[in-house]
Amino acid sequence: MVNVLDRKLFRDLMRLKGQALTIALVVAVGVANYITLRSAWRALGDSRAAYYEQYRFADVFARLKRAPDSVADRVQDVRGVSSVYPRVVEEVLLPMVGLLTPAHGQIISLPAQGRPPMNDVLVKSGRFPESGRGNEVLIYEPFAKEHDLRPGSTVPAVLNGKLHELIVVGLALSPEYVFAIEPGGMASDDERFAPMWMSKSAMAAAFRMEGAFNDIVLRLEPGADEKAVLIAVDRILEPYGGLGAYGRDLQVSSSILDGEIAQIEAMVLFLPAVFLAVAAFLLNVVFSRMVTLQRGQIAVIKAIGYRNSTVGLHYLKMVCIIVVLGSVLGVGFGAWLADAMLDLYAGFFRLPMARGRLDLPVAINAVIASFVAAVLGIGFALHNAVTLPPAEAMRPPSPTRYRASPIERMPGLRRIRQSTMMVFREIWRRPLRTVLSSAGIAFALGIIILGRFGKDAHGPILDLQFGRQQREDISVNFTDEVEDRGLGYLAHLPGVDQVDGYRTTPVRFRSGPRWRDSILVGLPPDSHLRRLFTREFQPARIPHSGILITDVLADILEAQPGDIIEVDLKEGDRGTRQVRVSGTIDEAFGLQGYMQKRSLHELLREKPTINTALLRVDPGREAELQARLADIPTVQSIHRKRTLLEKFEEQTGRTMQVITLILTLFATAIAVAVVYNNARVSLSVRSRDLATLRVLGFTRAEVSAILLGEQAVQVFLGIPVGMVLGTWGARALLELQADPEQFRMPMLISSQTYAFSAVVVLAAAVLSALLVRRRLDTLDLVGVLKTRE
Amino acid sequence: MPEPNPQSERSAILAAHDVTKVYRMGDVDVHALRGVNVPLYEGELMVLLGPSGSGKSTLLNILGALDVPSSGRVLYRDEDIAAAGERELTEFRRDHVGFVFQFYNLVPSLTARENVALVTEITERPLDPSEALELVGLTDRMHHFPAQLSGGEQQRVAIARAVAKQPEILLCDEPTGALDFKTGIRVLEVIDEVNRSLGTTTAVITHHAPIASMADRVVSLSDGMVASDRSNEKKVSPADLTW
Known part of the structure; x- marks a missing residue:
């Protein structure tokens, strides 16, 4: 037999179903997020440890x-x-x-x-x-x-x-x-x-x-x-x-595996925490209002003789139902998503992975965290409901105290319309709610940027690397050095339009106690097929004498242009040479140094040689050329640029699309929940005012503007903050992603990404606002006026 | 049937013709109005009297375009507003009618003056808000928020808000219902003052029979029908009312 209070609970929830559902979705996304990231983190980490141990990784x-x-x-x-x-x-x-x-x-x-x-x-x-x-x-x-x-x-x-x-x-x-x-x-x-x-x-x-x-x-x-x-x-x-x-x-x-695991670890607490914080805040907004509206009911229930604890439990149960609903959705979705994510990883990381089961402790932790967040969220409202003396609860709550907001005193704003003033005063009365709502919107927007910015740097980097820097169609590496005249032979092969060659040698760069192993590249002065660019896409030149080193290497060696560094050779006489740093270059990859090709030969005390040849090729005769190249005994490897590029795009492109889609959906859940719940509560608080305005002759549109103006302000405050947050987050993620000694992704967020994130958030907000506006249109003018506030 | 009123020769600014209103409450049809004919003549102060449930608020809401009749016509001058759409009804309220309610219905986040300005901003030839507040004797309280005003003061702000747009018609639904005697009299004085000095056609709903003495005309409603419609030979000043 369901007791009467539980029936009330059920009916209250049905009445609040839109709000309960949107909040449950935010909880679900938080739980799903935690389960996904944590499961992926554990699966990768544990599999790595077991694999390395069992197969005795050096x-x-x-x-x-x-x-x-x-x-x-x-x-x-x-x-x-x-x-x-x-x-x-x-x-x-x-x-x-x-x-x-x-x-x-x-x-x-x-x-x-x-x-x-x-x-x-x-x-x-x-x-x-x-x-x-x-x-x-x-x-x-x-x-x-x-x-x-x-x-x-x-x-x-x-x-x-x-x-x-x-x-x-x-x-x-x-x-x-x-x-x-x-x-x-x-x-x-x-x-x-x-x-x-x-x-x-x-x-x-x-x-x-x-x-x-x-x-x-x-x-x-x-x-x-x-x-x-x-x-x-x-x-x-x-x-x-x-x-x-x-x-x-x-x-x-x-x-690379370690980098991926570290990146997941960084997000495993942060992302779910954002979602749970938003859920807690929304529960606070919705429940505070409900307890205010139900003062009379609480009073009667207590007057009849129900204990405070029963009343408290009543409201707690309501929150629990929302959290349980969110958790069930979240665990199911999380288990599915974790599996999908591991599938994605299985395409990159080839190791025996423990799979297929939901990580139960992880799921339990996620659910417990949601409950804690929810209880924290409604704590204040719950305390009010429990401690309200029945006699006081019978009386209407004391009227809200309004104040003039400081914005009205700003010169030029003194003559604003009263309806606009109502929006300002409502915001000023609850500044914290505005700040937190804007923060929710900002996080939503930031999350979209995080999901999408990778794509922005991706295009220009590929363009730089494969378009402007590597201008060849095919590069050929040789097992040993080949004399420069070998280039003449290559130039006469079928389909070869242009040939360039350069020399690389492994070295140790040293300066005092600081050192790094890397390579030194000798480029010919008239190199057409290989050019140097900085990370900011500026062309760079190799100085006539001395060495040009990557700025990260310069930092490691604490060397400035003009300083002398030592270069330990790892071939030839393996001697140590002194070289003057003539400049630095902020390249996106590696720790290499560059010299004029002839200077490198002097350094190595050798005849002019190359170990890499670059070919520009007639596409029609490429197959024929390939066959001839493969027959040359000293050829160690042949790279076709287009193939590399296609592979890279295929591999990273699809992953990014999936991540963008998922994070955009998650962020939309936040934006919808924030705007919808705030607007619903606002409508409940102000339906009387708004009905009065309608009676006075305000149109539906004018009244909607007053109700939704507050939400609009929150969204518009949230958007720029979200852009800043997203930019910070992207930078932090970038630093985690790759070892800066190997790869330095340029920090690029395109205006399309900023615009896309703003449009998604705005669309979610407008959609939620329209849902609430429908209710505004059916406002019972007469009914509202007949009741005492 | 009541006798035809001798004042019917005068022009009616607003009139209900054979108006009925049926609400459905669960499985029961409630006939709130059963064929009501009530004209409202230009410049008069009419009191609509009747016990609760007699249909007087329903009638006032229909006259004020807050609600539409189930059948019958509501003529504003020669235009039937009973057939008008939502947009026209809003326009009608905006341009021609001022409302005063039992529970004041002020916007709590706006001061007295701003509550009045709320209306003056959307109308064509309004009074200055200060002027409207002066009319109800609240010049010195105009920067207070509703929560800082007494019930009587709040109701006077509501009246100032209603008259500030200089409406042709002022509709007051139990304006003294939530007030004590003395404050109620003060509010009625203000309504009387507005009717006389601005010439605003005014209808006041009340279930307090003594208030009828201050009217030009008194219409009594009972069980959804007009029970009587009479003119007062001699109007009593609100200050002289007792109950």
Whole structure:
């Protein structure tokens, strides 16, 4: 049997259904947000930890030219190192059928016996290669899927200049390639990049690496000083062409995964908190009004003999129903969205993920947080209802005290219309409500900007990188340096319209105790196909002498233009050279330095050579050219710019659309709830005034303007604040997103994004206002006037 | 049937012709007005008398274009406002009618003067708000908010607001209903003063029979019909009323 108070509760809720529903939606979005982000965070974080542990992901990584196996024992003796695993790693071309340019492979050696002691391989299907069989490989599973490869398929590969047919014996993943991106690439490309694993003996034979290694990975003892280990390892490997050891923080796959997890972590509390705060505020607005309206009822209920606690519980139940409704919607939506988000991640991050179940503790936390927010929201109104003495409650509440608002005293505003004055006074009477409502609107708008701004920087960056900076159609990297006259040979290949070449060399930039490993690029003075631009899209020139370095590198080295820095070479005589910094450049990527090509040759004490060639190509003859290039033994990799660009756009474009859509919907929920609830309460408070005005001869439009004017002011105050908030948020997110030493996204928010966010918020506000206006049109003029306030 | 009134030779500014009003309350039809004929003559002060439930407020609301009749005609001069749309009704109220209610209905966020100005801003040839407040004797209270005024003062502000637009017709629904005797008399004096000095055609609803003595004409309603319609031989000044 439902008791009478519960019936009242049910009917009150039905009467408030629009308001209850909009608030429940905001709660739902908050809960869904928390569940989504928290689940994704936990799933990624836990999977990462388990995967790294189970497959023994290394702590330190180092590439070198070639060292005898005995050198590995010296590395093992470094203090803090628990184990080492020397390997052979080689880049190869994979001229796959159906690809215009060859795909790139990276072959990693497998020990003769047993599993790799570090960076183990997760075999998804098939088996490990057998030691005696030279052409068997494990291949990266996503690449295999793209090319329809399965155990038993063959893959063409150019090993050390010779074309081989490799037999796929298994499909695999590895903690080293959770995010597989080829060296120097910008986006992961499953179709064009394939890590592969082959027995050490087969690799040694193909690459002449018997008794030697060119890559070493290390596990550290707990509490080891990583920095000291890196220095010691570099010292040991230096004579063997060491390219600089680095930790997990600079391991590409690991750092990208870490960056993503850090970004989710930053939002996991912030976003849901915004939604719950808005819900709490709206509950406060709606319940304060309800308790005021129901003073008489509360008095009667108490006069009959109901306890204060019963009255309190009555209102608390009402809020609970709203929160439960919001939570049920939120948990369902959150579980779905978390799954969708992990699906999205599964397309980027290849690791075994614990999936498919709703993270129950996370859901429970979200629901508890919503209840706490709701109770805080209605606390004051509830306290008033509970403590109101019945006799006092029988009397009408004392009349509201109005004051002239300061805005009216401003010169020029003295003659404003009385109807406008009513709007100002209402705002002035409850300044906090105006501020909080505007804040709600501002957050909604800011959230839309956060969801969309990525797209803004995306276009110009691609245009800069692929349009103005890289002007070639195809770039070709060579396994070793090629003399400049090699360019003449390339120029005569079919379809080549223009050729440029440049020289890069790995170096360590040093200044006192500060250093960074990076590359030094030597560009010819008349380089047509490669130009330099700053992050602000200004063209830059390479000085005649000295070195131009990225400004972030200059900051790290604490070097100013005019200062001398040291450059440790990692090839040739591996000597240390002194170079004058002649300028800095704020590029979007990397920590590289630039010199005139001839200055770099002087530095390296070598003949004019190149290791990268850039080609401008006749599109009609591209296929023919590709085939000729793939036959050149010294070619290590071939990149087609258009393919890179398309891949990048495809990968980031779709993700961004989804994020924009979801965040826009979330923000709309806030905007609608804020405007609708405020307008409804305002209508309830002022229906008598408004009916009076209608009686006096004010039109519906004039009366609507008075009611909705207050909401309009809140929205218009919220819009610019939201733009500022969105801009701050975007900047903060940007800083989290990428390691500034690798990638510095320009802070760009287009006017379209600002306009879009404002339009969405305005449209949501207008829609909500129209819903309330409908009620205004049916205002009972006579009825309102007959009742005492 | 009551006798035809000798004043019917005079021109009626507003008149109800065979007006009926039926409300549906749940499953029951309530006949609030059953064929009422009441003219309102230019410049007169009419008192509409009747017990509660007699239909007098319904009639006043229909005359004031706050409501429309179920049947019959309401003529303002020669125009039938019973058939008018919502927009025309609003225009009619805006241009021609002033209202005074039992519960004042002032806007709490506006001062006395601003409440009056609310109306003067939307009408063609209004009085100055101060002038209107002077008429009701509230010059010294015009910057007070409603919450700072007594009931009688609030009602006088309401009257000032009603007359500030210089309406042709002033409709007062139980203007003294919420007031004590002395304050009520003061309010009636103001209404009488407006009727005489501005010549505003005035209708006052009341269930207090003694108030009828201050009228030019008294119409009594009973059970939705006109029970009597008579002229006062001798008008009594509100100050001399007793009850």
